[in-house]
Amino acid sequence: MNSAPLNSKELKAQAHRLGFVACGLAPAEPVQQWYARRFRQWLQLGYQADMQYMQNHVEMRLQPTLLHPGVRSIISLALNYMPSRQQPGISLYAQGRDYHDVMRERLRQLMAEAGLQGRCFVDTAPVLERYWAWRCGIGQFCRNGLIAVPGYGPTVFLGEIFVEQESDAYDQPLAPPPHDFAGWQSLCPALTPQGLDARLCISYQTIENRGELPQDLHLHRTFYGCDRCLRACPQFGESQPTQDEAFQPSPQLLGMQENDWRTLTPEQYKALFKDSAVKRAKYQGLVRNIQNWKP
Ligand code: SF4
The missing domain is CATH 3.40.109 (NADH Oxidase)
Structure with a gap:
Protein backbone atom coordinates (compact mmCIF):
# COMPACT_ATOMS: atom_id res chain seq x y z
CA MET A 1 0.00 0.00 0.00
CA GLU A 164 -6.82 4.17 3.10
CA GLN A 165 -4.35 7.05 2.95
CA GLU A 166 -4.02 9.93 5.36
CA SER A 167 -4.15 13.44 3.99
CA ASP A 168 -1.57 16.19 4.39
CA ALA A 169 -4.45 18.48 5.45
CA TYR A 170 -8.08 18.14 6.52
CA ASP A 171 -10.99 20.54 6.26
CA GLN A 172 -13.22 21.95 8.98
CA PRO A 173 -17.03 22.30 8.91
CA LEU A 174 -18.34 25.60 7.59
CA ALA A 175 -20.17 28.06 9.82
CA PRO A 176 -23.99 27.77 9.68
CA PRO A 177 -25.63 29.67 6.81
CA PRO A 178 -26.19 33.39 7.48
CA HIS A 179 -29.91 33.37 6.61
CA ASP A 180 -32.40 31.17 8.38
CA PHE A 181 -35.34 29.72 6.52
CA ALA A 182 -38.18 31.90 7.89
CA GLY A 183 -41.44 30.02 8.20
CA TRP A 184 -39.82 26.68 7.35
CA GLN A 185 -42.02 24.74 9.77
CA SER A 186 -45.26 26.07 8.32
CA LEU A 187 -44.14 25.36 4.74
CA CYS A 188 -44.76 21.65 5.00
CA PRO A 189 -45.89 19.24 7.77
CA ALA A 190 -42.97 16.94 6.93
CA LEU A 191 -40.47 19.49 8.22
CA THR A 192 -40.08 19.07 11.98
CA PRO A 193 -37.46 20.24 14.50
CA GLN A 194 -36.34 16.60 14.77
CA GLY A 195 -35.77 16.27 11.03
CA LEU A 196 -37.78 15.35 7.97
CA ASP A 197 -40.73 13.03 8.54
CA ALA A 198 -40.67 10.96 5.35
CA ARG A 199 -44.20 9.67 5.97
CA LEU A 200 -45.55 13.16 5.24
CA CYS A 201 -43.12 14.01 2.46
CA ILE A 202 -44.28 14.08 -1.17
CA SER A 203 -40.83 13.13 -2.30
CA TYR A 204 -40.89 9.93 -0.27
CA GLN A 205 -44.49 9.13 -1.15
CA THR A 206 -44.07 9.57 -4.91
CA ILE A 207 -40.74 7.78 -5.16
CA GLU A 208 -40.35 5.21 -2.38
CA ASN A 209 -43.91 4.27 -1.42
CA ARG A 210 -44.93 1.13 -3.31
CA GLY A 211 -48.51 1.12 -2.02
CA GLU A 212 -51.38 3.59 -2.21
CA LEU A 213 -50.72 7.29 -1.69
CA PRO A 214 -52.24 8.68 1.53
CA GLN A 215 -55.69 10.14 0.77
CA ASP A 216 -54.88 13.54 2.27
CA LEU A 217 -51.61 13.96 0.38
CA HIS A 218 -51.64 16.88 -2.06
CA LEU A 219 -49.10 16.46 -4.80
CA HIS A 220 -49.32 20.12 -5.76
CA ARG A 221 -47.81 20.36 -9.24
CA THR A 222 -45.53 17.38 -9.11
CA PHE A 223 -45.79 13.66 -9.89
CA TYR A 224 -42.20 12.66 -9.16
CA GLY A 225 -40.45 14.15 -6.14
CA CYS A 226 -40.99 17.61 -4.68
CA ASP A 227 -38.91 20.77 -4.75
CA ARG A 228 -40.98 23.08 -2.56
CA CYS A 229 -38.66 23.24 0.43
CA LEU A 230 -35.62 23.18 -1.84
CA ARG A 231 -36.90 26.24 -3.70
CA ALA A 232 -37.96 27.98 -0.47
CA CYS A 233 -34.51 27.56 1.07
CA PRO A 234 -32.61 30.88 1.10
CA GLN A 235 -29.54 29.12 -0.32
CA PHE A 236 -31.53 28.10 -3.40
CA GLY A 237 -30.79 31.62 -4.62
CA GLU A 238 -27.18 30.48 -5.08
CA SER A 239 -28.12 27.58 -7.37
CA GLN A 240 -26.96 28.13 -10.91
CA PRO A 241 -27.48 26.07 -14.06
CA THR A 242 -24.90 23.35 -14.56
CA GLN A 243 -22.88 23.03 -17.74
CA ASP A 244 -23.03 19.26 -17.26
CA GLU A 245 -25.07 17.75 -20.10
CA ALA A 246 -25.64 14.63 -18.00
CA PHE A 247 -28.15 16.49 -15.84
CA GLN A 248 -30.18 18.15 -18.60
CA PRO A 249 -33.55 16.68 -19.66
CA SER A 250 -33.71 14.99 -23.06
CA PRO A 251 -35.73 16.68 -25.86
CA GLN A 252 -38.22 13.79 -25.59
CA LEU A 253 -38.77 14.45 -21.90
CA LEU A 254 -39.07 18.19 -22.47
CA GLY A 255 -41.64 17.58 -25.19
CA MET A 256 -44.07 15.67 -22.94
CA GLN A 257 -47.39 17.47 -22.34
CA GLU A 258 -50.04 16.79 -19.71
CA ASN A 259 -52.08 14.57 -22.01
CA ASP A 260 -48.98 12.53 -22.94
CA TRP A 261 -48.41 11.82 -19.26
CA ARG A 262 -52.03 10.80 -18.71
CA THR A 263 -51.76 8.23 -21.52
CA LEU A 264 -48.20 7.06 -20.81
CA THR A 265 -47.56 3.48 -21.96
CA PRO A 266 -44.98 1.08 -20.49
CA GLU A 267 -42.97 1.36 -23.73
CA GLN A 268 -42.90 5.15 -23.59
CA TYR A 269 -41.96 4.99 -19.93
CA LYS A 270 -39.04 2.67 -20.69
CA ALA A 271 -37.77 4.85 -23.52
CA LEU A 272 -38.07 8.09 -21.55
CA PHE A 273 -36.50 6.87 -18.32
CA LYS A 274 -34.02 4.20 -19.46
CA ASP A 275 -31.07 6.00 -17.82
CA SER A 276 -33.02 8.07 -15.33
CA ALA A 277 -33.49 8.01 -11.56
CA VAL A 278 -37.25 8.09 -12.25
CA LYS A 279 -37.00 4.31 -12.82
CA ARG A 280 -37.07 4.00 -9.04
CA ALA A 281 -40.81 4.69 -8.91
CA LYS A 282 -41.44 1.97 -11.55
CA TYR A 283 -44.14 2.31 -14.20
CA GLN A 284 -47.01 1.46 -11.85
CA GLY A 285 -45.81 3.97 -9.26
CA LEU A 286 -45.45 6.76 -11.79
CA VAL A 287 -48.90 6.11 -13.24
CA ARG A 288 -50.37 6.13 -9.72
CA ASN A 289 -48.70 9.50 -9.13
CA ILE A 290 -49.92 10.92 -12.42
CA GLN A 291 -53.48 9.89 -11.57
CA ASN A 292 -53.19 12.02 -8.39
CA TRP A 293 -51.43 14.91 -10.09
CA LYS A 294 -53.13 18.31 -10.45
CA PRO A 295 -50.91 20.51 -12.60
S1 SF4 B 1 -39.70 17.76 -0.34
FE1 SF4 B 1 -41.78 18.71 -0.37
S2 SF4 B 1 -43.05 17.35 0.87
FE2 SF4 B 1 -40.89 16.83 1.32
S3 SF4 B 1 -40.36 18.09 3.09
FE3 SF4 B 1 -39.82 19.31 1.29
S4 SF4 B 1 -41.65 20.58 0.86
FE4 SF4 B 1 -42.27 18.91 2.24
Whole structure:
Protein backbone atom coordinates (compact mmCIF):
# COMPACT_ATOMS: atom_id res chain seq x y z
CA MET A 1 0.00 0.00 0.00
CA ASN A 2 1.16 3.53 -0.80
CA SER A 3 1.60 5.15 2.62
CA ALA A 4 2.47 8.67 1.37
CA PRO A 5 -0.16 11.15 2.56
CA LEU A 6 -2.58 12.53 0.02
CA ASN A 7 -1.78 15.90 -1.44
CA SER A 8 -5.12 17.55 -0.66
CA LYS A 9 -4.50 20.61 -2.81
CA GLU A 10 -3.70 18.53 -5.86
CA LEU A 11 -6.65 16.23 -5.21
CA LYS A 12 -9.04 19.19 -5.08
CA ALA A 13 -7.62 20.54 -8.33
CA GLN A 14 -8.14 17.14 -9.99
CA ALA A 15 -11.70 16.97 -8.64
CA HIS A 16 -12.40 20.43 -10.00
CA ARG A 17 -11.12 19.43 -13.46
CA LEU A 18 -13.56 16.48 -13.45
CA GLY A 19 -16.47 18.83 -12.82
CA PHE A 20 -16.93 18.51 -9.06
CA VAL A 21 -17.99 21.84 -7.60
CA ALA A 22 -16.78 21.00 -4.10
CA CYS A 23 -14.30 18.58 -2.54
CA GLY A 24 -13.34 18.30 1.12
CA LEU A 25 -11.50 15.86 3.36
CA ALA A 26 -11.96 14.69 6.94
CA PRO A 27 -10.30 12.04 9.10
CA ALA A 28 -12.34 8.81 9.20
CA GLU A 29 -13.42 9.27 12.81
CA PRO A 30 -16.75 8.12 14.25
CA VAL A 31 -19.71 10.38 13.49
CA GLN A 32 -19.92 13.10 16.15
CA GLN A 33 -22.19 12.48 19.12
CA TRP A 34 -24.66 15.28 18.36
CA TYR A 35 -25.38 13.91 14.90
CA ALA A 36 -25.42 10.27 16.03
CA ARG A 37 -28.02 11.18 18.69
CA ARG A 38 -30.09 13.05 16.16
CA PHE A 39 -29.96 10.16 13.70
CA ARG A 40 -30.98 7.58 16.34
CA GLN A 41 -33.84 9.82 17.47
CA TRP A 42 -35.00 10.21 13.85
CA LEU A 43 -35.16 6.43 13.54
CA GLN A 44 -36.97 6.05 16.88
CA LEU A 45 -39.62 8.52 15.73
CA GLY A 46 -40.21 6.34 12.67
CA TYR A 47 -39.48 9.25 10.32
CA GLN A 48 -37.78 6.86 7.89
CA ALA A 49 -41.26 5.45 7.05
CA ASP A 50 -40.88 2.18 5.09
CA MET A 51 -37.25 2.81 4.19
CA GLN A 52 -36.27 -0.26 6.18
CA TYR A 53 -32.69 -0.07 4.95
CA MET A 54 -32.13 3.07 7.04
CA GLN A 55 -32.53 0.96 10.17
CA ASN A 56 -29.95 -1.56 9.00
CA HIS A 57 -26.28 -1.19 9.80
CA VAL A 58 -26.76 1.75 12.15
CA GLU A 59 -23.37 1.19 13.81
CA MET A 60 -21.73 0.96 10.40
CA ARG A 61 -23.23 4.32 9.46
CA LEU A 62 -21.81 5.85 12.60
CA GLN A 63 -18.36 4.24 12.43
CA PRO A 64 -16.69 4.33 8.99
CA THR A 65 -14.08 1.67 9.87
CA LEU A 66 -16.89 -0.87 10.26
CA LEU A 67 -17.89 -0.28 6.65
CA HIS A 68 -14.37 -0.16 5.24
CA PRO A 69 -11.65 -1.44 7.60
CA GLY A 70 -8.46 0.46 6.95
CA VAL A 71 -10.16 3.71 5.97
CA ARG A 72 -8.17 6.71 7.19
CA SER A 73 -9.69 9.62 5.33
CA ILE A 74 -13.08 10.47 3.88
CA ILE A 75 -13.45 12.64 0.83
CA SER A 76 -16.82 14.27 0.18
CA LEU A 77 -17.58 15.59 -3.28
CA ALA A 78 -20.45 17.46 -4.91
CA LEU A 79 -21.73 17.76 -8.47
CA ASN A 80 -24.02 20.63 -9.48
CA TYR A 81 -27.22 19.18 -10.98
CA MET A 82 -29.30 22.33 -11.51
CA PRO A 83 -30.73 21.83 -15.01
CA SER A 84 -31.11 24.82 -17.29
CA ARG A 85 -34.44 23.47 -18.61
CA GLN A 86 -37.14 21.53 -16.77
CA GLN A 87 -40.01 19.17 -17.47
CA PRO A 88 -42.66 20.34 -14.97
CA GLY A 89 -43.92 17.62 -12.65
CA ILE A 90 -40.51 16.01 -12.19
CA SER A 91 -38.14 17.07 -9.45
CA LEU A 92 -35.10 19.05 -10.58
CA TYR A 93 -32.67 16.32 -9.55
CA ALA A 94 -34.32 13.72 -11.79
CA GLN A 95 -34.40 15.65 -15.07
CA GLY A 96 -31.23 14.17 -16.51
CA ARG A 97 -29.30 10.90 -16.22
CA ASP A 98 -29.43 8.83 -13.04
CA TYR A 99 -27.03 10.55 -10.65
CA HIS A 100 -25.89 7.22 -9.23
CA ASP A 101 -24.33 6.34 -12.58
CA VAL A 102 -22.89 9.78 -13.30
CA MET A 103 -21.46 10.26 -9.82
CA ARG A 104 -20.00 6.72 -9.70
CA GLU A 105 -18.24 7.23 -13.05
CA ARG A 106 -16.73 10.52 -11.87
CA LEU A 107 -15.66 9.16 -8.48
CA ARG A 108 -13.98 6.18 -10.12
CA GLN A 109 -12.24 8.47 -12.57
CA LEU A 110 -10.95 10.60 -9.72
CA MET A 111 -9.79 7.53 -7.81
CA ALA A 112 -7.87 6.29 -10.86
CA GLU A 113 -6.34 9.67 -11.69
CA ALA A 114 -5.33 10.46 -8.12
CA GLY A 115 -4.20 6.90 -7.28
CA LEU A 116 -6.64 6.61 -4.38
CA GLN A 117 -6.97 3.27 -2.58
CA GLY A 118 -10.36 2.55 -1.09
CA ARG A 119 -14.03 2.56 -2.08
CA CYS A 120 -16.46 5.09 -3.41
CA PHE A 121 -20.13 5.41 -2.47
CA VAL A 122 -23.18 7.06 -4.02
CA ASP A 123 -26.24 6.85 -1.85
CA THR A 124 -26.25 3.02 -1.95
CA ALA A 125 -24.29 2.05 1.19
CA PRO A 126 -24.67 2.82 4.89
CA VAL A 127 -22.92 6.18 4.67
CA LEU A 128 -24.32 9.37 6.21
CA GLU A 129 -23.51 11.44 3.16
CA ARG A 130 -24.91 14.75 4.39
CA TYR A 131 -23.03 14.48 7.65
CA TRP A 132 -19.78 13.83 5.76
CA ALA A 133 -20.42 16.73 3.40
CA TRP A 134 -20.81 18.94 6.46
CA ARG A 135 -17.83 17.43 8.30
CA CYS A 136 -15.60 17.71 5.22
CA GLY A 137 -16.48 21.40 5.01
CA ILE A 138 -18.11 21.40 1.59
CA GLY A 139 -21.59 22.54 2.64
CA GLN A 140 -23.97 23.72 5.32
CA PHE A 141 -27.12 22.02 6.58
CA CYS A 142 -30.40 23.50 5.34
CA ARG A 143 -33.55 23.36 7.45
CA ASN A 144 -34.90 20.54 5.27
CA GLY A 145 -31.79 18.47 6.06
CA LEU A 146 -30.22 18.95 2.64
CA ILE A 147 -26.70 20.25 2.17
CA ALA A 148 -26.12 23.57 0.42
CA VAL A 149 -22.74 24.20 -1.15
CA PRO A 150 -21.76 27.89 -1.08
CA GLY A 151 -22.08 29.31 -4.58
CA TYR A 152 -24.18 26.35 -5.79
CA GLY A 153 -26.97 26.06 -3.23
CA PRO A 154 -28.73 22.80 -2.32
CA THR A 155 -29.02 21.53 -5.94
CA VAL A 156 -26.01 19.24 -5.62
CA PHE A 157 -25.44 15.50 -5.61
CA LEU A 158 -23.09 14.10 -3.01
CA GLY A 159 -20.59 11.26 -3.27
CA GLU A 160 -17.92 9.93 -0.94
CA ILE A 161 -14.58 8.17 -1.25
CA PHE A 162 -13.29 6.21 1.74
CA VAL A 163 -9.51 6.11 1.32
CA GLU A 164 -6.82 4.17 3.10
CA GLN A 165 -4.35 7.05 2.95
CA GLU A 166 -4.02 9.93 5.36
CA SER A 167 -4.15 13.44 3.99
CA ASP A 168 -1.57 16.19 4.39
CA ALA A 169 -4.45 18.48 5.45
CA TYR A 170 -8.08 18.14 6.52
CA ASP A 171 -10.99 20.54 6.26
CA GLN A 172 -13.22 21.95 8.98
CA PRO A 173 -17.03 22.30 8.91
CA LEU A 174 -18.34 25.60 7.59
CA ALA A 175 -20.17 28.06 9.82
CA PRO A 176 -23.99 27.77 9.68
CA PRO A 177 -25.63 29.67 6.81
CA PRO A 178 -26.19 33.39 7.48
CA HIS A 179 -29.91 33.37 6.61
CA ASP A 180 -32.40 31.17 8.38
CA PHE A 181 -35.34 29.72 6.52
CA ALA A 182 -38.18 31.90 7.89
CA GLY A 183 -41.44 30.02 8.20
CA TRP A 184 -39.82 26.68 7.35
CA GLN A 185 -42.02 24.74 9.77
CA SER A 186 -45.26 26.07 8.32
CA LEU A 187 -44.14 25.36 4.74
CA CYS A 188 -44.76 21.65 5.00
CA PRO A 189 -45.89 19.24 7.77
CA ALA A 190 -42.97 16.94 6.93
CA LEU A 191 -40.47 19.49 8.22
CA THR A 192 -40.08 19.07 11.98
CA PRO A 193 -37.46 20.24 14.50
CA GLN A 194 -36.34 16.60 14.77
CA GLY A 195 -35.77 16.27 11.03
CA LEU A 196 -37.78 15.35 7.97
CA ASP A 197 -40.73 13.03 8.54
CA ALA A 198 -40.67 10.96 5.35
CA ARG A 199 -44.20 9.67 5.97
CA LEU A 200 -45.55 13.16 5.24
CA CYS A 201 -43.12 14.01 2.46
CA ILE A 202 -44.28 14.08 -1.17
CA SER A 203 -40.83 13.13 -2.30
CA TYR A 204 -40.89 9.93 -0.27
CA GLN A 205 -44.49 9.13 -1.15
CA THR A 206 -44.07 9.57 -4.91
CA ILE A 207 -40.74 7.78 -5.16
CA GLU A 208 -40.35 5.21 -2.38
CA ASN A 209 -43.91 4.27 -1.42
CA ARG A 210 -44.93 1.13 -3.31
CA GLY A 211 -48.51 1.12 -2.02
CA GLU A 212 -51.38 3.59 -2.21
CA LEU A 213 -50.72 7.29 -1.69
CA PRO A 214 -52.24 8.68 1.53
CA GLN A 215 -55.69 10.14 0.77
CA ASP A 216 -54.88 13.54 2.27
CA LEU A 217 -51.61 13.96 0.38
CA HIS A 218 -51.64 16.88 -2.06
CA LEU A 219 -49.10 16.46 -4.80
CA HIS A 220 -49.32 20.12 -5.76
CA ARG A 221 -47.81 20.36 -9.24
CA THR A 222 -45.53 17.38 -9.11
CA PHE A 223 -45.79 13.66 -9.89
CA TYR A 224 -42.20 12.66 -9.16
CA GLY A 225 -40.45 14.15 -6.14
CA CYS A 226 -40.99 17.61 -4.68
CA ASP A 227 -38.91 20.77 -4.75
CA ARG A 228 -40.98 23.08 -2.56
CA CYS A 229 -38.66 23.24 0.43
CA LEU A 230 -35.62 23.18 -1.84
CA ARG A 231 -36.90 26.24 -3.70
CA ALA A 232 -37.96 27.98 -0.47
CA CYS A 233 -34.51 27.56 1.07
CA PRO A 234 -32.61 30.88 1.10
CA GLN A 235 -29.54 29.12 -0.32
CA PHE A 236 -31.53 28.10 -3.40
CA GLY A 237 -30.79 31.62 -4.62
CA GLU A 238 -27.18 30.48 -5.08
CA SER A 239 -28.12 27.58 -7.37
CA GLN A 240 -26.96 28.13 -10.91
CA PRO A 241 -27.48 26.07 -14.06
CA THR A 242 -24.90 23.35 -14.56
CA GLN A 243 -22.88 23.03 -17.74
CA ASP A 244 -23.03 19.26 -17.26
CA GLU A 245 -25.07 17.75 -20.10
CA ALA A 246 -25.64 14.63 -18.00
CA PHE A 247 -28.15 16.49 -15.84
CA GLN A 248 -30.18 18.15 -18.60
CA PRO A 249 -33.55 16.68 -19.66
CA SER A 250 -33.71 14.99 -23.06
CA PRO A 251 -35.73 16.68 -25.86
CA GLN A 252 -38.22 13.79 -25.59
CA LEU A 253 -38.77 14.45 -21.90
CA LEU A 254 -39.07 18.19 -22.47
CA GLY A 255 -41.64 17.58 -25.19
CA MET A 256 -44.07 15.67 -22.94
CA GLN A 257 -47.39 17.47 -22.34
CA GLU A 258 -50.04 16.79 -19.71
CA ASN A 259 -52.08 14.57 -22.01
CA ASP A 260 -48.98 12.53 -22.94
CA TRP A 261 -48.41 11.82 -19.26
CA ARG A 262 -52.03 10.80 -18.71
CA THR A 263 -51.76 8.23 -21.52
CA LEU A 264 -48.20 7.06 -20.81
CA THR A 265 -47.56 3.48 -21.96
CA PRO A 266 -44.98 1.08 -20.49
CA GLU A 267 -42.97 1.36 -23.73
CA GLN A 268 -42.90 5.15 -23.59
CA TYR A 269 -41.96 4.99 -19.93
CA LYS A 270 -39.04 2.67 -20.69
CA ALA A 271 -37.77 4.85 -23.52
CA LEU A 272 -38.07 8.09 -21.55
CA PHE A 273 -36.50 6.87 -18.32
CA LYS A 274 -34.02 4.20 -19.46
CA ASP A 275 -31.07 6.00 -17.82
CA SER A 276 -33.02 8.07 -15.33
CA ALA A 277 -33.49 8.01 -11.56
CA VAL A 278 -37.25 8.09 -12.25
CA LYS A 279 -37.00 4.31 -12.82
CA ARG A 280 -37.07 4.00 -9.04
CA ALA A 281 -40.81 4.69 -8.91
CA LYS A 282 -41.44 1.97 -11.55
CA TYR A 283 -44.14 2.31 -14.20
CA GLN A 284 -47.01 1.46 -11.85
CA GLY A 285 -45.81 3.97 -9.26
CA LEU A 286 -45.45 6.76 -11.79
CA VAL A 287 -48.90 6.11 -13.24
CA ARG A 288 -50.37 6.13 -9.72
CA ASN A 289 -48.70 9.50 -9.13
CA ILE A 290 -49.92 10.92 -12.42
CA GLN A 291 -53.48 9.89 -11.57
CA ASN A 292 -53.19 12.02 -8.39
CA TRP A 293 -51.43 14.91 -10.09
CA LYS A 294 -53.13 18.31 -10.45
CA PRO A 295 -50.91 20.51 -12.60
S1 SF4 B 1 -39.70 17.76 -0.34
FE1 SF4 B 1 -41.78 18.71 -0.37
S2 SF4 B 1 -43.05 17.35 0.87
FE2 SF4 B 1 -40.89 16.83 1.32
S3 SF4 B 1 -40.36 18.09 3.09
FE3 SF4 B 1 -39.82 19.31 1.29
S4 SF4 B 1 -41.65 20.58 0.86
FE4 SF4 B 1 -42.27 18.91 2.24
